Amino acid sequence: QVVSLASTDSQSSLAISYSGAQVTKVQVQDPTGALGASANYGYLNGRLDKVTDPTGGATQYGYDTVTGVMTTITDPRGITYLKNEYDTSGRVVKQTVADGGVSILAYSAETLPLPPLPPSIAPTYPDCTGALTITIALADSNSIPSTNCGVSYSYLVPPSGPVIRSQYTTITDARGTQTRMNFNDAGLVTSQVEALGTPVERTTTHEYDSVTNQKLATTDSLGRRTEYAYDAAGNLKTLTRLAGTSGAVSTTFTYEPTYNQVATITDPLLHVTTFSYDLKGSLIKVTDPQGKETLMTYNDACRPLSLTDPLGHTTTFAYDPQGNLIQTIDPLGDATTRDYDLFNRLTALTNPSAFITQYGYDVINRLTQVNDTQGGGTAFTYDPNGNLLSVTDAKAQTTLYGYNNMDRLANRTDPLLASEGYLYDLEGNLQKFTDRKTQMAQFTYDALNRRTQAAYADGSTTIYTYDAGNRLTQIVDSVSGTSTLAYDNLDRLTSETTPQGIISYTYDAAGRRASMTVTGQATVTYAYDNANRVTGITQGSSIVAFAYDAAGRRISQTLPNGVVTEYSYDVASRLTEIKYMKGSTTLGNLTYSYDATGNKTRAGGTWASVSLPQAVSSTLYNANNQMTQFSANTLTYDANGNLTNDGTKTYSWDARNRLTSMSGTGVTASFMYDALGRRISKTINGVTTKYLYDGNDIVAEIKNGVVTATYLRSLNIDEPFMRTTATGQEFYHADALGSVMALTDSTGAIKTTYTYDPFGNTTVTGTSTNPFQYTGRENDGTGLYYYRARYYSPTLQRFLGEDPIFTLRCLQIYTGGKNAYAYVDNNPIRYVDPFGLDKNECPGRGQVCAVKCGLGGGVSGAVPCAFTTVITGQACDYVCGKIVGIPILDNILCDYICKPIFEKKKNECDRNTQKCVTECRSRC
Structure with missing residues (x-):
């Protein structure tokens, strides 16, 4: 019997106690031999009856006294959250959960031979010398050290002869909806019919190789076929979507021969990304389609020692x-x-x-x-x-x-x-x-x-309609009207029709947006390099061009009026200078310095703002972090935490927690939103402006049924390039946060400038009616900026309402219960918050942030995260094989050695995704 487990990956060990052959306790033991937290296991008639965790919480299991099958599970709160009922063949036919929900399972009853056992597989694993040594102490005082990184597999041999096995299974869920799954002789699902017998019935079919049982094809409810091809080693070689049609697109893979790890990925446009490995199987180089290399080194335990960008x-x-x-x-x-x-x-x-x-x-x-x-x-x-x-x-x-x-x-x-x-x-x-x-x-x-x-x-009310491909096709909102969505066969949005207008899209074979057309405007087209970075955006005769360095960082941007913006970085990919040029003339520049943590410590240059917020004599807050006094003004809130009066203005909110109106000295305003939460109109002092959106960004302003302004934009959020009105064109020039510093005309001459204090109080010099100013967001002229999910007051230096997703328990675990009203954690010179939901160090300036945040920038921008995931996954694969052979101990060992606390917390949150989603839906 195994009585202790120790690992070089932990300073502590596990002590295991038995009663006969049954494990009764697993206890943590520190390096001094002192015993700590323990899990206890109880049995009844030889079956696991109770598991008690270190806090005393007990999970209990109930069994049928005749057949021995498990019938109930009761959680540590004393709630029986699962009850099983069985047929005479020992199959579950009914499950009842704690809220009274009942699921029914029905089976066919054919007598069929068992399929052959899967072939014996002896995979080769990377040789991580010294990665892990596990010492297993036996009851006879012997110890068995193990340093084998490989994992072996074994199969239980079933009884010979025919058995009862279903060709189909029908599951009726707690709402009475049926799902039927059909199986082939190998026990593989050949078809799945969801919502059986209802108007939204949906069928998916699968085809398999009769020898290897590898999946060959899947056909969805719209008849779209996806095919899979494999190499001789069983690795996926080609994935083809829309197989058999003129729109088919394929991605291909090759593998290195030693460990069968991916060697190349070729996308539908024949762009190749290459992965190289050392003799131990560790990823040491990623070469993007442009030949730029990212390098990694490792120690003997296959843990990364360095990461070098191109x-x-x-x-x-x-x-x-x-x-x-x-x-x-x-x-x-x-x-x-x-x-x-x-x-x-x-x-x-x-x-x-x-x-x-x-x-x-x-x-x-x-x-x-x-x-x-x-x-x-x-x-x-x-x-x-x-x-x-x-x-x-x-x-x-x-x-x-x-x-x-x-x-x-x-x-x-x-x-x-x-x-x-x-x-x-x-x-x-x-x-x-x-x-x-x-x-x-x-x-x-x-x-x-x-x-x-x-x-x-x-x-x-809001009514949602879907097609057979599970795609949202129509939203009818009783307040804002109807939105209709259309898609191509690869589920890409091809058009959106709203009361404000129609936008349509096309895509290339790699799924990149190729064009966008707004009714009444010239089509916008997009060009890319082989690393999937946007190199040009064209509308009519207007062209915006971009250039990048080897690390995928944007180094220049050229606007249609000839003004060039140049970007410089330090070796940590932090932006150190932005220079705005018209030919050989410098229009202005900005420079940045940072501390060791990445906070900006200095902003210089001819366009640097020097204003500071006005001093405030006093502020007071209540127990929910709501500001109740600001200087001489008293602030009040409704029960949902929305500001209703700031001492000078009153605010009204609808049943969906959206600001609908405000009034005060010199200003009266009202707002309307669509079902997706986008603000589609505002009325300021009697003047109404309506908006047409491309995704989350405005592409047209409409007044009295007439388009009064159009926008040429980036694919990044809050990055406009050109505004066209009846008086001409204006071109945008932004700082590192995306705040608009100046507007130039078609000749490159500066016409309007903007300065800001750190929290966004804005000074405008010029006559432009451009609304996009601080961090690229909309200045309403009411004292507020519109940040999509919420409104922000630069004067108060905070949002008017709580963060809609702040109250989710998953988020609070990670943020440490931060203030729900604070703007970007009170660090506005470093962060932005384009959605009013969370701070973001990348305001959407494309590859300016690619390396820092892993956004875009081709492979070089994404490697650090993927690289870490690969290593973590490999480590757990090594440890979590059946190294002991006792399921309870294997699970404990995997949790104990492999999963650091924050990974556990993330996994716990992932397991509760439905909770998080449903909570968020009620707010967002």
């Missing part, structure tokens, strides 16, 4: 003896360090400026405390099922969460004791949401669990 800038990594990443040094030599406890949990993170964030955990590795560098602490508590119960911030202000029997969020209570509630149907779809103003929103769904209608407390 310009030769290197980031290095260091590890402790347990393999935890303890230091990252960027190309400038600035270091970020990490500390861990005996159980490999991150306990401190020190940034290059020596600011320390500390983390604390409970005995089952749940994050319980985050202390920032100023000593402010955020605390988290959980229920026995691991659901987040409370978040208490640094001011001792607590937000509470409650859950139903299915562990779905049922209510949230803010620090002012205002509560909102969530009610779900039996399939977990959000059915009713009652906000803190007691306004109820109700939602209905079709048999495929797609939302078909939303009804709000003010009587407004």
